[in-house]
Amino acid sequence: MRTNSLFTWLYMFSILLGVNVFLVSSQCLDHQQALLLQLRKSLEFDPEISTKLVKWNAQNSDCCHWEGVSCKEGHVVDLNLSNEGISGELGNSSSLFGLQHLNRLDLSCNFFSSMIPTGIGNLKKLNYLNLSSAGFLGQIPSEMSHLRRLITLDLSTTFNYDPTIVLAANELKLENPTLKMLVQNLSMLEELYFDGVNMSTSGSEWCQDLSSSLPNLRVLSFSDCSLSGPFDQSLVKLQSLSVIRLDNNDLLSPVPEFLANFSWLSTLSLHSCQLYGAFPDELFKVPTLMTLDLTDNVLLCGSLPEFPRNNSLQKLMLPFTNFSKELPSSIGNLWNLSTLDLSFCHFSGTIPSSISKLTQLSNLQLSFNNFTGPIPSFNKSKKLTQIDLNHNSLTGEIPSAHFEGLLNLVEIDLEDNFLKGSIPSTLFELPLLKKISLAKNQFNNLEFQTASSSILTTLDLSSNNLEGPFLLSILKLKNLSSLDLSYNKLNGTLQLDIFQELDQLAVLDLSYNNWSVNASVTKFTLKSFPQFEKLTLASCNIRAFPNLLKNQLGMVALDLSNNRIHGEIPNWIWEVGNNTNLAFLNLSHNHLVGMEEPYSLPSSLSLLDLNSNYLGGKIPVVPASIGYVDLSNNNFTSSIPIHFFNDLSSLGFFSISNNSFNGVIPESICSASGLQVLDLSHNKLSGKIPRCLFEIGVSLEVLNLRQNNLRGSIQDAFFPTDCDLKTLDLNGNSIQGKIPKSLANCAALEVLDLGHNNMVGEFPCLLKNTTTLQVLVLRSNNFAGTIGCPNTNGTWEMLQILDLAQNNFSGVIPGQWLKTMQAMMTHNENLQANVNTTNSNVLGFTHLYSVTLNLNQMSILGVYYRYTVTVTSKGQEMKLPKILNIFISIDLSSNNLQGPIPAALGELQALTVLNLSNNAHTGKIPSSIGDLRQLESLDLSRNNLIGSIPTSLEQLTFLSFLNLSYNNLVGRIPMANQFRTFSEDSFVGSFP
Numbered sequence: 001m002r003t004n005s006l007f008t009w010l011y012m013f014s015i016l017l018g019v020n021v022f023l024v025s026s027q028c029l030d031h032q033q034a035l036l037l038q039l040r041k042s043l044e045f046d047p048e049i050s051t052k053l054v055k056w057n058a059q060n061s062d063c064c065h066w067e068g069v070s071c072k073e074g075h076v077v078d079l080n081l082s083n084e085g086i087s088g089e090l091g092n093s094s095s096l097f098g099l100q101h102l103n104r105l106d107l108s109c110n111f112f113s114s115m116i117p118t119g120i121g122n123l124k125k126l127n128y129l130n131l132s133s134a135g136f137l138g139q140i141p142s143e144m145s146h147l148r149r150l151i152t153l154d155l156s157t158t159f160n161y162d163p164t165i166v167l168a169a170n171e172l173k174l175e176n177p178t179l180k181m182l183v184q185n186l187s188m189l190e191e192l193y194f195d196g197v198n199m200s201t202s203g204s205e206w207c208q209d210l211s212s213s214l215p216n217l218r219v220l221s222f223s224d225c226s227l228s229g230p231f232d233q234s235l236v237k238l239q240s241l242s243v244i245r246l247d248n249n250d251l252l253s254p255v256p257e258f259l260a261n262f263s264w265l266s267t268l269s270l271h272s273c274q275l276y277g278a279f280p281d282e283l284f285k286v287p288t289l290m291t292l293d294l295t296d297n298v299l300l301c302g303s304l305p306e307f308p309r310n311n312s313l314q315k316l317m318l319p320f321t322n323f324s325k326e327l328p329s330s331i332g333n334l335w336n337l338s339t340l341d342l343s344f345c346h347f348s349g350t351i352p353s354s355i356s357k358l359t360q361l362s363n364l365q366l367s368f369n370n371f372t373g374p375i376p377s378f379n380k381s382k383k384l385t386q387i388d389l390n391h392n393s394l395t396g397e398i399p400s401a402h403f404e405g406l407l408n409l410v411e412i413d414l415e416d417n418f419l420k421g422s423i424p425s426t427l428f429e430l431p432l433l434k435k436i437s438l439a440k441n442q443f444n445n446l447e448f449q450t451a452s453s454s455i456l457t458t459l460d461l462s463s464n465n466l467e468g469p470f471l472l473s474i475l476k477l478k479n480l481s482s483l484d485l486s487y488n489k490l491n492g493t494l495q496l497d498i499f500q501e502l503d504q505l506a507v508l509d510l511s512y513n514n515w516s517v518n519a520s521v522t523k524f525t526l527k528s529f530p531q532f533e534k535l536t537l538a539s540c541n542i543r544a545f546p547n548l549l550k551n552q553l554g555m556v557a558l559d560l561s562n563n564r565i566h567g568e569i570p571n572w573i574w575e576v577g578n579n580t581n582l583a584f585l586n587l588s589h590n591h592l593v594g595m596e597e598p599y600s601l602p603s604s605l606s607l608l609d610l611n612s613n614y615l616g617g618k619i620p621v622v623p624a625s626i627g628y629v630d631l632s633n634n635n636f637t638s639s640i641p642i643h644f645f646n647d648l649s650s651l652g653f654f655s656i657s658n659n660s661f662n663g664v665i666p667e668s669i670c671s672a673s674g675l676q677v678l679d680l681s682h683n684k685l686s687g688k689i690p691r692c693l694f695e696i697g698v699s700l701e702v703l704n705l706r707q708n709n710l711r712g713s714i715q716d717a718f719f720p721t722d723c724d725l726k727t728l729d730l731n732g733n734s735i736q737g738k739i740p741k742s743l744a745n746c747a748a749l750e751v752l753d754l755g756h757n758n759m760v761g762e763f764p765c766l767l768k769n770t771t772t773l774q775v776l777v778l779r780s781n782n783f784a785g786t787i788g789c790p791n792t793n794g795t796w797e798m799l800q801i802l803d804l805a806q807n808n809f810s811g812v813i814p815g816q817w818l819k820t821m822q823a824m825m826t827h828n829e830n831l832q833a834n835v836n837t838t839n840s841n842v843l844g845f846t847h848l849y850s851v852t853l854n855l856n857q858m859s860i861l862g863v864y865y866r867y868t869v870t871v872t873s874k875g876q877e878m879k880l881p882k883i884l885n886i887f888i889s890i891d892l893s894s895n896n897l898q899g900p901i902p903a904a905l906g907e908l909q910a911l912t913v914l915n916l917s918n919n920a921h922t923g924k925i926p927s928s929i930g931d932l933r934q935l936e937s938l939d940l941s942r943n944n945l946i947g948s949i950p951t952s953l954e955q956l957t958f959l960s961f962l963n964l965s966y967n968n969l970v971g972r973i974p975m976a977n978q979f980r981t982f983s984e985d986s987f988v989g990s991f992p
Contacts, residue, residue, distance in 0.1 A: 122146075175198075175199075179210075223269075241264065255283070334358060385410045390416050428477070490514065508535055579602050601622055614634065633657070640661060660684055664686060665685055712735065726751065903928045
């Protein structure tokens with residue numbers, strides 16, 4: 001009994017003792033509360049954001065119970081003021097630094113706009129300090145090295161929370177002290193987060209600084225620190241390392257094998273580090289590794305190894321690397337894998353069926369590879385939220401069972417493969433699926449019964465083989481906001497008013513099918529019709545402007561091109577989008593004859609495409625916001641107003657080609673300083689070319705003034721040193737003088753066409769260093785002298801069309817010069833891939849290859865500029881809408897060239913057209929001409945050639961035009977292959 005009483009007494013004593021301890025530890029000391037209240041008063045914070053400071057007050061006497069505050073024995077030991085909306089400065093005299101017992105301090109995610117105060121060094125008991133993304137800037141103070149008890153230090157500035165602060169000014173730096181000086185006393189440090197801190201140190205420095213001072217380091221997070229490589233072997237001393245995060249540094253090195261020796265490694269993130277070489281296989285097999293991110297290291301190569309069963313990988317991310325080969329079937333051993341991103345690599349072969357064993361998988365990204373074969377089943381991966389297999393070569397049909405039970409799937413993208421058959425109906429039964437993209441495949445059928453529970457918002461079935469009438473089952477998808485059925489074989493008549501059932505529909509594309517769309521909507525339906533943002537009805541056999549447009553208040557883009565709409569453009573069309581939203585309007589390729597007066601184009605308009613109609617009269621006045629204007633192929637007959645271009649600084653593309661515009665090119669055109677494509681060709685413009693057009697600077701890439709009545713000299717034109725011109729076409733004018741020397745500044749020039757003018761001068765050796773040149777046309781001028789450039793090696797290796805006909809060139813054709821034309825030597829269907837292309841995330845305009853204009857959201861409508869080259873082939877002029885790699889031409893006809901035809905011509909085995917007629921060539925026809933197996937047209941007429949026709953010419957099986965007339969040939973005419981098809985006209989006057 002006494003024993004029980006003793007235990008009872010001890011139990012009660014322990015409770016009382018515990019209560020007493022609790023009271024002692026939680027009761028705030030007066031001076032601690034005073035310091036906190038003083039701190040609150042000194043800080044500027046947003047009461048709408050704050051959840052802690054806003055509640056601190058003297059009436060609540062126990063500060064240990066305040067939000068963000070923890071105490072021990074009445075002293076504040078933990079202060080958390082993260083996400084409090086604090087701004088302004090934190091001075092060295094702040095009462096914060098009087099809280100000498102602080103163990104933990106968190107000021108992260110605020111808006112301080114000052115340096116880290118040196119007073120931070122007074123808090124010597126800190127073991128946790130988090131100042132991440134708090135807006136601190138400038139040099140990290142050396143006083144921070146006094147915090148010898150620190151275990152966790154987070155100064156990362158990855159996120160800029162205040163958009164008003166310029167990023168460069170919001171940058172923390174570690175220059176003086178250096179990293180070595182800062183960490184040399186912090187030997188207890190285990191976690192170090194410096195993401196976004198500018199350290200600018202080499203691999204040997206930062207690796208050695210860390211390894212010599214921080215033996216217990218577990219987390220190394222140095223992303224965006226301006227570090228350089230290579231990795232230093234000293235890093236291997238840090239055997240406790242668990243997390244290595246070095247994203248977005250220019251390490252410029254291979255991945256060292258010693259990283260596989262870190263036995264506790266769980267995260268290795270080397271995103272965008274310019275790594276190269278072979279990635280060590282052993283790193284994939286580190287038993288503790290859970291996250292491996294090598295994203296965006298395009299020179300890093302490797303393949304996936306055989307994975308053991310005990311692998312811990314949860315996230316494997318290799319996009320935008322040079323990894324290749326087939327995926328091992330042992331990928332099915334990665335049972336813990338939740339994210340697999342191998343997109344934009346070079347993997348090939350089939351996707352292993354064992355991938356279906358990955359039951360924890362939630363995100364699968366295999367796009368832009370070379371995978372072939374069928375799609376495996378994913379119905380066991382119940383956690384999948386995203387499947388992206390687009391841009392591969394996957395084939396076959398997809399059984400509906402492959403996607404059964406994927407109740408968490410949100411997005412599936414199978415675009416640009418070779419999949420066929422029926423679209424799996426089970427996709428439309430998945431309750432969380434929001435996006436389906438099956439474009440650019442060979443699907444021919446879509447049927448599903450139930451979709452009442454579907455929340456699908458995006459359905460892209462474009463560019464398939466879907467046939468028959470409109471798929472009425474689509475109307476069951478009540479949450480659809482974007483529907484694309486373009487480029488299929490759907491037929492019949494489609495009543496546009498059926499879409500009133502889809503009241504969320506904002507994007508609709510029905511273009512390029514075999515159907516006729518009746519766009520007339522009743523007044524009753526008009527009121528309940530969806531409000532579109534983008535409506536694309538190109539090539540839908542529409543005959544009139546849809547009346548539903550009058551009620552569209554939020555429309556941004558409208559495409560009615562390639563239809564049969566006739567009459568005037570109604571003036572109400574400019575009020576679509578409530579006169580404030582319409583940015584893109586494409587009415588090209590219709591039968592429009594004018595614009596109803598009065599009209600005013602909306603100030604929001606960025607793109608106006610009215611090409612290929614019957615529009616006439618005056619050029620429409622466009623708003624200052626315009627970026628793209630195409631009025632080509634119409635019947636305009638007016639002049640261009642003098643001040644037309646005055647306020648068009650945003651204009652990037654302007655074409656009025658194939659009209660009858662007259663008068664001069666106004667000087668105001670150079671006010672459009674952002675022009676990249678200017679096409680005024682095939683008009684009746686006269687006068688001189690404004691000198692400023694050649695001086696417009698880096699933006700202009702295409703200048704096409706072909707077939708006008710322009711005159712004067714361009715000899716003194718000044719092309720700036722930053723010239724980015726790719727196409728200069730002045731063909732068919734009355735231009736005089738020489739080629740300006742400053743044209744050599746245009747190092748990216750691809751097309752130079754000065755044909756049919758009155759220009760003089762020598763062969764343009766001033767362009768000998770323009771290695772991008774692909775088209776040179778000087779036909780029908782008064783150029784003289786010899787052709788080719790002495791002492792050149794590799795000049796114009798990309799040249800595909802050379803036309804010097806009808807000039808006064810003399811001398812011999814230099815064989816050594818011909819040998820530099822590499823593009824003419826090999827018939828290569830991938831040749832055009834080598835052409836420079838300007839990339840942008842907003843719009844690709846194609847002229848000849850691709851010119852990109854920096855105009856917001858222009859890609860919403862596909863807009864293209866195609867350059868035309870006129871060449872003489874088979875005795876007749878022909879127009880090439882673009883330079884095809886299968887068309888390679890040399891025309892040196894009608895000059896004063898002498899001497900033998902060089903045998904080196906036989907090395908240009910991609911030649912399609914060769915014309916040396918009307919010269920004074922002597923000697924025999926080289927037998928090497930028979931090596932030009934792609935040749936379709938050969939004209940050597942009206943020279944002084946002797947000897948017999950080489951029998952090797954019988955091997956030219958593509959030859960359809962031959963003219964050897966008016967020479968001094970002897971012997972018999974070959975009769976094999978194509979020679980049987982040539983008439984006597986091909987040889988008249990050549991044989992005695």
